[in-house]
Amino acid sequence: MKLQRVLTLASKEVREIMRDRLYLMLAFLLPIILLVVFAYGMSGDVENIGLAVVDEDQTPASRDYIQRFLATRHFRLVAASQDPVLIDRLLTTGGARVALWIGTDFEHRLMAGRPVGVAAHIDGAITAPARTIRSYLEAINAQANAEYRARAAAAQGGGAADLRSQSATPVRLETRFLYNPEVRSVVMTAPSLIMLVLMLVPPLLIAVSVVREKETGAIYNIASSTVTRLEFLLGKLLPVVAISMIDAVILWLIVSGYFGVEFRGNLAHFAFAVLLYVFATASLGLLVSAAVRTQQAAIIITTISAMIVATQFAGFFAPLDTAEPANQVLARFFPAGYFLPVVRGMYLKGAGMDVFWKELAALAVYAVVVLCLAHALFHKRTKA
Amino acid sequence: MVVKEWRQLLRDRALFSFVVFIFTLDILIAYGAPELDLRNAALGVVDRDRSAAARDLIYRLRPPYFAVQALPEREAHLQHRLDRGELRGVLTIPHGFERDLVSGRPTQLQLVVDASDANLSYLLASYLDRIVATLSQEREERRIAMSGLEDQRPEVNLQARMRFNPTLKEGWFTTISELIGMLTVASILLPAAALVREKERGTIEQLLVSPLTPLQIVLAKVMAMTAVTLLGTVVAVLGVMHGWLGVPFVGSVPLFFALVAVFAMTASGLGVAAATFARNSGQIGLVVLLLVMPIVLLSGSWNLVESMPPWLRAAINLSPLRHFVDIAYGVLLKGADASMVALPAAKMALLGTAFFVAGVWRFRRQFR
Numbered sequence: 059m060k061l062q063r064v065l066t067l068a069s070k071e072v073r074e075i076m077r078d079r080l081y082l083m084l085a086f087l088l089p090i091i092l093l094v095v096f097a098y099g100m101s102g103d104v105e106n107i108g109l110a111v112v113d114e115d116q117t118p119a120s121r122d123y124i125q126r127f128l129a130t131r132h133f134r135l136v137a138a139s140q141d142p143v144l145i146d147r148l149l150t151t152g153g154a155r156v157a158l159w160i161g162t163d164f165e166h167r168l169m170a171g172r173p174v175g176v177a178a179h180i181d182g183a184i185t186a187p188a189r190t191i192r193s194y195l196e197a198i199n200a201q202a203n204a205e206y207r208a209r210a211a212a213a214q215g216g217g218a219a220d221l222r223s224q225s226a227t228p229v230r231l232e233t234r235f236l237y238n239p240e241v242r243s244v245v246m247t248a249p250s251l252i253m254l255v256l257m258l259v260p261p262l263l264i265a266v267s268v269v270r271e272k273e274t275g276a277i278y279n280i281a282s283s284t285v286t287r288l289e290f291l292l293g294k295l296l297p298v299v300a301i302s303m304i305d306a307v308i309l310w311l312i313v314s315g316y317f318g319v320e321f322r323g324n325l326a327h328f329a330f331a332v333l334l335y336v337f338a339t340a341s342l343g344l345l346v347s348a349a350v351r352t353q354q355a356a357i358i359i360t361t362i363s364a365m366i367v368a369t370q371f372a373g374f375f376a377p378l379d380t381a382e383p384a385n386q387v388l389a390r391f392f393p394a395g396y397f398l399p400v401v402r403g404m405y406l407k408g409a410g411m412d413v414f415w416k417e418l419a420a421l422a423v424y425a426v427v428v429l430c431l432a433h434a435l436f437h438k439r440t441k442a
Numbered sequence: 443m444v445v446k447e448w449r450q451l452l453r454d455r456a457l458f459s460f461v462v463f464i465f466t467l468d469i470l471i472a473y474g475a476p477e478l479d480l481r482n483a484a485l486g487v488v489d490r491d492r493s494a495a496a497r498d499l500i501y502r503l504r505p506p507y508f509a510v511q512a513l514p515e516r517e518a519h520l521q522h523r524l525d526r527g528e529l530r531g532v533l534t535i536p537h538g539f540e541r542d543l544v545s546g547r548p549t550q551l552q553l554v555v556d557a558s559d560a561n562l563s564y565l566l567a568s569y570l571d572r573i574v575a576t577l578s579q580e581r582e583e584r585r586i587a588m589s590g591l592e593d594q595r596p597e598v599n600l601q602a603r604m605r606f607n608p609t610l611k612e613g614w615f616t617t618i619s620e621l622i623g624m625l626t627v628a629s630i631l632l633p634a635a636a637l638v639r640e641k642e643r644g645t646i647e648q649l650l651v652s653p654l655t656p657l658q659i660v661l662a663k664v665m666a667m668t669a670v671t672l673l674g675t676v677v678a679v680l681g682v683m684h685g686w687l688g689v690p691f692v693g694s695v696p697l698f699f700a701l702v703a704v705f706a707m708t709a710s711g712l713g714v715a716a717a718t719f720a721r722n723s724g725q726i727g728l729v730v731l732l733l734v735m736p737i738v739l740l741s742g743s744w745n746l747v748e749s750m751p752p753w754l755r756a757a758i759n760l761s762p763l764r765h766f767v768d769i770a771y772g773v774l775l776k777g778a779d780a781s782m783v784a785l786p787a788a789k790m791a792l793l794g795t796a797f798f799v800a801g802v803w804r805f806r807r808q809f810r
Contacts, residue, residue: 091736098750099739102561105749123598149605150776151783152768155746173597182604183771185615187746190561192602193568199600200575206596229543229578231551233567236524238557246560358727399527406558409525 059288067285067293071267075297078270085263089255089305093312096251102243104190108136110145110154119165123176124158126202132194155181156191171210237322237406248313249405250398252332254368255309257394260302260336261343261360267294268347269357287436291429295340302336303329313405322408330411331400334421338393339364341428348436367392374398396420443654443662444669447636451670457635464624465674469682472620473613480565481506486513486520486532493540499551502573503533524556531555531566546585606692606775614689614775615744621678622743622770623734626763628674629706631730632667633660634713637805638726641717656806664710671706672699679774693773697780701773701787705766708794714801718808743767762797765790 075081109127113120127133136154139145148154159177167174178195182188238245271277280290306329314321321328343360350356368374389395396417403409411418451458485508489496503510513520513532523529534552542549553570557563607614637660640646649659676699683689691698716733720726740754741747741763747755758764765786772778772786 095736095739098754099736099745101745101749103749104746107746107748147782150772150778151786152772155748168596168598171596173595173599175599175601178600178602179605180602181776182607182610183615183775184619184744184746185607185610185612186561186744188604188607188610190564192604193564195600195602197568197571199598200571203597206598210596229549229551229574229581231553231571231574233553233555233571235555235557235563235567238560238563241557241560241564243560246558361728361731402527402558403525407525413522413525 059286059292063285063289064292064296067289068296071293071297074270075267075301081263081266081270084266085259085301086305086308088262089259089309090312092255092258093248093251093309096254097244097248097317100243100247100251102186102190104187104194105131107133107156107191108148108154109133110137110139110148110157111135112140112142112145112157112159113138114140114162115160115164117165119168120160123160123164123202126198127158127195130194130198132191149179149181152181155187156195168206244317245319245406246402248317248319249401250374252306252309252313252405253335253394253397253401254364254374256302256306256332256336257339257368257392258361258364259305260298260340261346261364262357263298263301264294264340264343265347265356265360267298268344288433291344291433291436295337295344295429298340298343299333299336302340303333306332306336319405321405323404324408324410327411328404331397331404331414331418331421334418334425335393335397335400338397338421338425338428341425341432342393345428345432345435348432368394393421393424396424443659444666447663447666448670450636450639451632451666454635454639457632461628461632461670461674464628465678466682468624469617469620469678470687472616473687480508480562480569482509483507483530483562483566484509484511484528485566486511486523486529488513488520488532488534490537491535491539495540495543496535499535499574499577502577503570507569524554527556527558529556530559530562533570543581613687617683617687617689618770618774619744621675621683622741622763622767623738624678625671625675625702625706626709626738626741627730627734628671629668629709630713630716630734631726632670632713633664633710634717634720634726634730635723636663636667637714637717638720638723642722657802660714660802660805664707664714667710667713668703668706672703675699675702675706689774691774692777694779697783698770698773701766701769701783701790704787704791705762705769705794708762708791708798711794711798711801714805715797718801718804737761737763741767743770760793762790762794765793 075085111124113124124135128135133156137145137148142159145154145157149157157179159179161175164174164176176199178192180188180191180195235241271280285293310321313319346360347356350359400414400417403414451461482505485503487500487503487510489500489512500510511529520529520532524532532554534554536550536552539549539551551574553567555563555567604610637646640649650656654662679691679698680695684691712733713730716729717726720729740750740758741761742758743763747758747764750758768786769778769783769790772783
């Protein structure tokens with residue numbers, strides 16, 4: 059193998075790419091679109107939720123209670139009505155996701171120091187947000203109760219009040235949300251999407267560039283030349299790795315800039331990890347292009363398998379260690395499973411290579427093994 | 443023409459089995475999808491008190507929600523395990539926890555959560571909050587009973603009730619959202635594949651020189667494929683979901699399928715447009731995939747459109763699927779009647795027709 063020949067092939071590749079508008083779009087526009095679509099599409103954020111209110115009490119106390127919900131970024135008032143039929147209709151059409159019902163004796167009972175019931179009807183059709191909405195409601199209600207109790211204790215005065223305010227909440231839980239203090243869902247998804255996009259785009263680019271070679275018949279020039287198979291493969295691989303690294307920079311800028319997810323890690327370590335990962339996924343693309351007879355099939359296989367692998371077998375939604383044993387084994391065959399904890403750990407938690415050296419070593423070994431397999435399977439001349 | 447399309451579909455083994463798959467097995471698989479609830483969350487507990495009260499608290503952190511690990515107290519080590527994602531959170535029970543509880547002094551537990559997984563971390567914190575609140579309330583009641591004070595607690599009891607899916611059965615939701623996605627795939631892919639097949643084999647020229655107008659050719663294909671999609675939906679909803687899995691069908695059956703037909707018909711406009719971009723069946727798969735993915739992901743079939751930024755919401759409202767999602771959940775689960783879905787149905791029909799006209803226009807221009 060001669061380095062000179064690899065570089066010549068790579069520079070030929072780059073010149074061809076610069077001339078192909080569709081390829082440039084695949085290379086640079088597709089990653090951005092994928093990132094934005096998935097970041098919002100997979101978001102579990104529960105904000106700006108329609109809240110309908112039936113306030114039969116109409117007192118300062120009831121209004122204050124309602125206002126506690128509307129003051130957060132999670133809820134917005136869509137209707138205040140005394141008509142239960144209208145409220146029910148809103149829940150059914152999706153105009154409101156939650157309805158609060160406050161009875162006539164709300165203020166009266168609170169002032170008298172007695173418990174009072176408030177009903178919350180949550181639209182349970184879409185289950186995950188419904189669960190989150192319930193916990194927001196409960197948290198806001200608990201905070202209101204703490205204040206009511208403190209106020210009642212202060213109003214009573216005297217020694218009894220001291221005792222009471224002390225014991226109002228004997229045990230308190232102080233929670234600190236590490237790495238993501240506002241608990242925004244984009245903080246979880248956006249960095250992981252770097253993994254997903256770079257699982258999809260490099261193999262796709264490789265497959266397309268090998269197709270073009272075959273469609274124009276240029277592969278026969280390669281076949282009849284002294285270029286070895288390894289040189290040809292590396293000549294295909296290097297430009298795609300370079301493009302993918304540029305993509306990684308663009309993705310990183312969008313995630314940290316537009317989505318405002320703070321990067322806490324070491325850039326050099328992170329870049330090195332991404333480079334290893336891109337090598338692994340691009341090699342996987344070469345392997346598929348080499349193994350499959352028709353290149354259309356190669357494109358479809360790389361795209362669909364990348365989507366399935368990245369979302370189902372990498373621990374994207376739930377941690378891998380709680381997944382089915384079979385899926386855990388399957389995850390070991392793809393680079394995404396190794397890379398996901400690395401990207402989360404380095405990006406969000408500020409961990410370095412020392413924490414993740416095992417995963418990085420696995421990625422490097424993976425890339426080399428897959429490249430060797432592709433080399434073994436690849437033939438310059440496709441069999442008829 | 444329509445009958446010819448059906449015959450061709452039956453002969454295309456790959457496409458036909460794909461259609462059968464998405465309306466039957468795929469829905470079944472979706473029913474078994476894992477719950478996005480707290481399951482065996484690895485929670486480390488640093489117990490500095492080692493008392494009966496601390497043990498009582500730890501005992502309450504039970505499976506299936508929590509998988510508790512007792513931890514020694516070495517900060518550096520804890521940080522490392524949180525960094526690697528081996529622990530979801532660490533709960534610290536302070537020294538003197540029991541003593542404070544008994545003497546009535548307020549005491550604090552500390553919880554550190556790995557919030558890089560936003561939803562799970564929020565659930566973990568709120569489950570723990572609830573457990574601690576129960577513990578707290580029990581202690582408080584005991585103290586008040588012992589001190590002989592009058593029980594005065596101004597308190598709002600919030601009774602949250604889940605409408606339309608009272609026990610939050612995950613399968614009800616996952617099957618409907620999967621159905622919505624697959625319905626979209628079918629109504630775009632099928633007419634597109636039917637058109638591309640003619641292009642690929644060169645038989646489109648034969649059709650064009652026949653007395654049929656391009657519009658008639660397209661309409662025949664769209665109607666044939668809409669009928670297939672509708673039949674698939676009937677099997678999926680009445681057979682698999684309602685009949686077999688017991689997912690409720692609250693609203694009117696004819697209303698639902700009429701609106702499915704309208705949706706499938708109008709969404710096929712996108713398929714016609716996609717077919718003009720592709721030269722063979724391989725490409726059409728890719729084009730449809732890239733088209734359907736954002737449409738389905740952003741349509742609100744499985745998260746909330748209202749929580750997205752305003753510019754994106756404006757764009758999503760142009761998608762007919764966005765309105766079909768309201769219709770599907772409304773009629774299937776919530777029992778919406780015709781008057782309730784009239785507005786989304788009108789929007790869907792209007793937007794869908796616009797896409798359809800655009801698709802046919804592109805098709806005609808290509809074969810002039």
